[in-house]
Amino acid sequence: MRTRPLKVALLGCGVVGSEVARIMTTHADDLAARIGAPVELAGVAVRRPSKVRAGIPQELITTDATALVKRGDIDVVVEVIGGIEPARTLITTAFEHGASVVSANKALLAEDGQNLYAAAEQHGQDLYYEAAVAGAIPLIRPLRESLAGDKVNRVLGIVNGTTNFILDKMDTSGAGYSEALDEATALGYAEADPTADVEGFDAAAKAAILAGIAFHTRVRLDDVYREGMTEVTAADFASAKRMGCTIKLLAICERAADGGSVTARVHPAMIPLSHPLASVRGAYNAVFVEADAAGQLMFYGPGAGGSPTASAVLGDLVAVCRNRLNDATGPGESAYTQLPVSPMGDVVTRYHISLDVADKPGVLAQVATVFAEHGVSIDTVRQQGKDGEASLVVVTHRAPDAALSGTVEALRKLDTVRGVASIMRVEGE
Numbered sequence: 001m002r003t004r005p006l007k008v009a010l011l012g013c014g015v016v017g018s019e020v021a022r023i024m025t026t027h028a029d030d031l032a033a034r035i036g037a038p039v040e041l042a043g044v045a046v047r048r049p050s051k052v053r054a055g056i057p058q059e060l061i062t063t064d065a066t067a068l069v070k071r072g073d074i075d076v077v078v079e080v081i082g083g084i085e086p087a088r089t090l091i092t093t094a095f096e097h098g099a100s101v102v103s104a105n106k107a108l109l110a111e112d113g114q115n116l117y118a119a120a121e122q123h124g125q126d127l128y129y130e131a132a133v134a135g136a137i138p139l140i141r142p143l144r145e146s147l148a149g150d151k152v153n154r155v156l157g158i159v160n161g162t163t164n165f166i167l168d169k170m171d172t173s174g175a176g177y178s179e180a181l182d183e184a185t186a187l188g189y190a191e192a193d194p195t196a197d198v199e200g201f202d203a204a205a206k207a208a209i210l211a212g213i214a215f216h217t218r219v220r221l222d223d224v225y226r227e228g229m230t231e232v233t234a235a236d237f238a239s240a241k242r243m244g245c246t247i248k249l250l251a252i253c254e255r256a257a258d259g260g261s262v263t264a265r266v267h268p269a270m271i272p273l274s275h276p277l278a279s280v281r282g283a284y285n286a287v288f289v290e291a292d293a294a295g296q297l298m299f300y301g302p303g304a305g306g307s308p309t310a311s312a313v314l315g316d317l318v319a320v321c322r323n324r325l326n327d328a329t330g331p332g333e334s335a336y337t338q339l340p341v342s343p344m345g346d347v348v349t350r351y352h353i354s355l356d357v358a359d360k361p362g363v364l365a366q367v368a369t370v371f372a373e374h375g376v377s378i379d380t381v382r383q384q385g386k387d388g389e390a391s392l393v394v395v396t397h398r399a400p401d402a403a404l405s406g407t408v409e410a411l412r413k414l415d416t417v418r419g420v421a422s423i424m425r426v427e428g429e
């Protein structure tokens with residue numbers, strides 16, 4: 001074993017960084033044995049230097065992250081600050097100064113992965129980011145390496161623990177969205193400002209990363225269609241139950257049937273209770289992958305939290321250190337297919353539409369005509385009358401999203417349609 005240690009600069013020592021530092025210290029001997037050289041924490045950059053940080057010698061703490069990454073003797077920079085800047089500049093500066101980078105930063109990878117990869121390649125360094133998607137769950141490496149010989153057609157994932165906790169609560173207790181969100185906040189599953197989670201921004205960043213890796217193309221955050229889950233109601237869950245389904249916020253990345261394009265989207269969707277993703281409870285994450293040769297694979301586990309996320313960071317750290325000792329680098333960006341990302345209107349799926357209509361003869365025929373005129377074929381219709389008004393639940397066969405949007409627009413113009421109570425896609429069949 002090499003005795004000269006590999007030097008690690010830790011940028012950020014919050015929820016994830018503090019656990020990375022702890023595991024590096026407590027597992028130091030095992031890490032050294034697995035890597036073939038000891039790893040040494042050479043510096044820790046933070047914002048508030050006076051904060052007490054258990055187990056980290058005060059002399060390692062600095063507020064000057066730039067100076068730390070420019071030192072020239074750093075082998076690996078672990079970036080767990082988050083956000084776009086200064087993380088982006090610090091990562092590129094690290095490459096320029098001869099360090100490889102391990103990051104957990106989904107926002108940055110989704111926004112600017114292409115340029116980060118280019119900078120890593122230019123300077124002969126590694127860029128690893130297993131922790132950026134679904135915390136502890138090994139997903140990036142299986143997609144990037146284990147499935148490199150296969151053809152992935154679809155990735156369907158629950159990649160945000162906060163929203164899964166809320167939806168699971170609504171499902172199991174009959175609670176409304178606000179009540180379930182309050183409980184998630186009280187238990188620490190939701191942040192004080194839950195927008196990034198409940199509006200699907202966090203999941204959209206992960207969808208962009210997953211789609212890019214799965215289909216060997218470039219998918220940016222702007223390419224991902226996004227709908228949050230704040231409009232999901234207890235009534236939607238009741239409808240889902242009647243269909244033998246539950247509701248999940250899904251990140252869905254698909255290769256088009258003709259193979260010529262891809263789509264990436266995040267929205268709430270009904271999935272059959274028989275689908276493996278339906279049984280993912282609480283704040284857990286899971287990603288279902290469909291590949292030509294492998295068939296169906298499911299990756300499941302804790303998608304966030306300091307210790308689980310640090311596990312993924314440490315796995316990357318070991319891989320990058322091993323590469324370094326071998327004077328090698330791991331896989332870089334693979335975007336050779338250059339498949340275009342199609343708009344949401346091209347996505348083909350099934351829909352569950354709930355309408356409030358007048359309870360009088362001929363309404364059903366009128367509604368059915370609108371669907372037919374837009375080329376959307378109806379699978380089932382359920383009608384329930386109440387005091388001159390009625391609710392009509394239509395489940396369609398597979399149809400393009402654009403056709404469904406046109407249908408709904410036309411339905412809203414019918415005198416007999418009082419309102420469109422909900423539209424939900426049906427996935428995983």
Ligand SMILES: NC(=O)c1ccc[n+]([C@@H]2O[C@H](COP(=O)([O-])OP(=O)(O)OC[C@H]3O[C@@H](n4cnc5c(N)ncnc54)[C@H](OP(=O)(O)O)[C@@H]3O)[C@@H](O)[C@H]2O)c1
Nearest residue numbers: 012013014015016045046047048080081082104105304305
């Ligand atoms: N938390 C999770 O469960 C989780 C899961 C997966 C991925 N991630 C990703 O991991 C990254 C870190 O998340 P986190 O939850 O650990 O965040 P956090 O608890 O807010 O920690 C951020 C750390 O960065 C430091 N920092 C902020 N601005 C800085 C600056 N300009 N220079 C130097 N240090 C600075 C902070 O210093 P102070 O300590 O002095 O404030 C803090 O130590 C993010 O990219 C996040 O998306 C997190």
